[in-house]
Amino acid sequence: MGWRDSLALALGALAAHRGRSLLIALATAIGVAAVVLLTALGEGARGFVVGQFEALGTNLLIVMPGRNETTGGPPPVLGTTPRDLTIDDAYALAAWPDILEVAPVMVGNAPVSVASGLEREVTVLGSTAAMASVRHLDIAQGRFLPPGDPHRAAAVCVLGYKLHHELFGSEPAVGRWIRVYDRRFRVVGVLRDSGVSVGVDFNDLVIVPVASAQMLFDRESLFRIIASARPGAETAPAVEAVHDIIASRHEGEDDVTVITQDSVVETLGRILGTITLGVAGISAISLAVAGILIMNVMLVAVTQRRAEIGLMKAIGARTGDIRRLFLIEAVLLAAGGALAGLAVGVAAATVVARTWPSYPVAAPPWAIVTALVVALGTGLVFGVVPARRAARLDPVEALARR
Amino acid sequence: MAVPVIELRGITRRFVLGDSVVKAVDGIDLDIGPGEYLSIMGPSGSGKSSLLNLVALLDRPSSGSYRFEGRDVTALDDDELAALRRDSIGFIFQFFHLVPRLTAAANVELPLTLAGVAPAERRERVATMLAAMDLADRAHHRPAELSGGQRQRVAIARAMIAEPRLLLADEPTGNLDSHSGAQVVELLEGLQQDRGITLIVVTHDAAIGRRAQRRLRLVDGRVESDERG
Structure with missing residues (x-):
């Protein structure tokens, strides 16, 4: 069975359970939208703060009494100021x-x-x-x-x-x-x-x-x-x-500490970048949850469609054909949700950016790519178990009279 | 005599149910030649369906040998069996087993899709087949919009679309009224005569079973009688 036919059959199966498919895609969409929007906000905050400092001029040297080996940090609160x-x-x-x-x-x-x-x-x-x-x-x-x-x-x-x-x-x-x-x-x-x-x-x-x-x-x-x-x-x-x-x-x-505006900007940028990454990571957890939902709904689908799977096998579907059909369904759910979530996330980030022009909110490309890859990856990973279960069904049992 | 389509030797099929072992098929030898019309009858639990599943290559025997069209199929792997089913065997089930979300035409098309036939050719062959089954005007109906008889004719069209040499029917009339049932039996017999295919019908309806040229009767997984003529 060709890819195009597999895709058409998988799409048909998803369309037959439109409500369920949309709900599951929504779970992925929320995850992707969260990652996109939160990283956009984080990057916006970073851009704003860094921009503020750069507006002061990056060519500033700040000399403070007391020796401090770190760069960019504040001088020690206690300690000797010789x-x-x-x-x-x-x-x-x-x-x-x-x-x-x-x-x-x-x-x-x-x-x-x-x-x-x-x-x-x-x-x-x-x-x-x-x-x-x-x-x-x-x-x-x-x-x-x-x-x-x-x-x-x-x-x-x-x-x-x-x-x-x-x-x-x-x-x-x-x-x-x-x-x-x-x-x-x-x-x-x-x-x-x-x-x-x-x-x-x-x-x-x-x-x-x-x-x-x-x-x-x-x-x-x-x-x-x-x-x-x-x-x-x-x-x-x-x-x-x-x-x-x-x-x-x-x-x-x-006995002085010299910090440059460069190093302050760099340090702040790094701190805020780390926060952004952390927030993105937390929201990415929702993608894993979405993946589990996909697995669950696909397992239900396998159970509900036992007879159909048995029939397909009886009329000549190979193990790989069945596995591919169910895997495509799982990935389509994830992909549909991911694209919808991307659209929502980017739209929300754009609205924020328009509302507060001084706040440069925009989802960084790495976050978009990562969110999409993770979403598709969870669809694929969590689709494997149901797909294998479907492919392994014994046709005689699957076709057994109800 | 031509090579038998089906050549079973000492075929058994055992199922383990808890502590006991049930012999659903208990050492059957059977040759079925090309173009034969065979009915398999017997009481419930006599092993009719188990035997049919073995013949259909859906199930593997616990012991014994099976040559399909002269080829030993007991050692084939799942995908090889699937390919053989796809290309050589048509199935008809009591409960039709149509995919509910697909139209009649799409259901009939499935075996060709699985076989990788090009879409244009698929559509043409499906249209021809549906017309032959008197279903041309039902092509775009879903199974739920069809009568039982129509559903079984769609199932027969699907079974025949890949032009198999062997057609297996498991209680094809079991879920139909007598009028539709008679129509379906006539259709199957017509296919057997016109196309020279081998037809095996499992039934416990004696009136239908009697119509076959060769009648096999199973009891407790063994052949009790094998009548011809």
Whole structure:
């Protein structure tokens, strides 16, 4: 019996039990749709986060006090921080030709109040004029911190978009004064709404000159130094240079950790990719369940069609003919479900992608291929047992009178 | 004399039922020549159907030898037996055994499909056969839409479509009214005479059994009588 005839007979058998066939195909469809949609969402999340970081510029070097052998991870919470990272360390880095700008950073929390009596705890970021270009900060009102001697503790500040609204409502803030602890700062600018942000929320902070922050928090050591490398520059030599420069300034002790934006993006991408894979794996379990359902329905079909199988054998069907017929039926169930599930999954992913355009949801090709292969594979694997049972039926018994 | 179509020597078929062994066929010797019309009769449990299943190559004997058209078939494997059934033997059953979801034409076509005959030729041969069975207008009906007599004629058309040399009928009228039954018997006899095929009918209807030129009577798995003429 030819393949085409086998296929036609198998299709006819499935069509004869349309409701049952559709239900079983639905099980496979749900599995495939789940894999496709969940990986699409996972990839979307990864794309979104990685995109956010890349928007900050992948040419950033972040220098943190303390030695940490890992790449991309946060610095150790505990442990020794042998030497302060100073403002002068930061400016020494600018000597390396591939480093364009350096922004020293101090971070702390402090109560901020205004004349109207409003007061709240706010993140205070101490930095320099370079911060604006290094982190691509846009100004909505006024201007950013003025350039000049980083050691000068000027009493000026820049407000985040949200903080501005909380402190001053819709009134312009430039020229007004705020109080951080007992120090007064004149507002020189307000940041533009940065939208969704990764890491520091630039909407909800006060930026003051780094020397002012040192005084506010009574600390010498910087939280970190952000340096931007020349676009296109190799980051590895720049990282080396940073270590060398710091070591030469810290009595030969290389006691900083340098992470690059590249490695952060890579690490995050890897973490999110692993999560996607895990989620895909869990949803793939539903494909195995679908496979078991296929096996079950095919076993029922073998029992119900004993007489038909016996008849086919009596009129000359070989063992292989029968086995192939039932195997094709199982695979058709899986294939039909898989294609339907693929259509649903891709459609759902497209809807999500249209609804949230900033979220790049799309099922990766590997997930689609894997889902289809696994679905067809389960149909094949779980179809073998029923097909063999059908093929082994003894025609005399199968035809025996009812 | 020509080579017998069927040559059985000391054929037995034993079934194990729990602790006891039942001899359904108990040492039968039988030669059936080409073009013979044989009826097998006997009480229930006399081994009629067991013998027919053995002759039909659906079942294997427990012992004894079987030559089909001069060829020893006891050593053939399942697929070789299937091919022999497909090409040389037609079957008719009491319960018709039509595939319910297939039309009359598709049921008749099945043996040709299994044999790998090209679709165009299949359709042509099926149309001719259905016309010969007076079923041309029923070609696209499903079995459920046909009368018992029509169903059995579809089954006969299916049995004959591959042009077998041996036609086996197991209680072909057992599920039909007497009028349809008579029609079916006449049809079978016509095929036997016109096409020169060997016809074996298992029945416990004496009126039908008597019509055969050769009448075999089984009791307890043995041939009790073998009458001719």
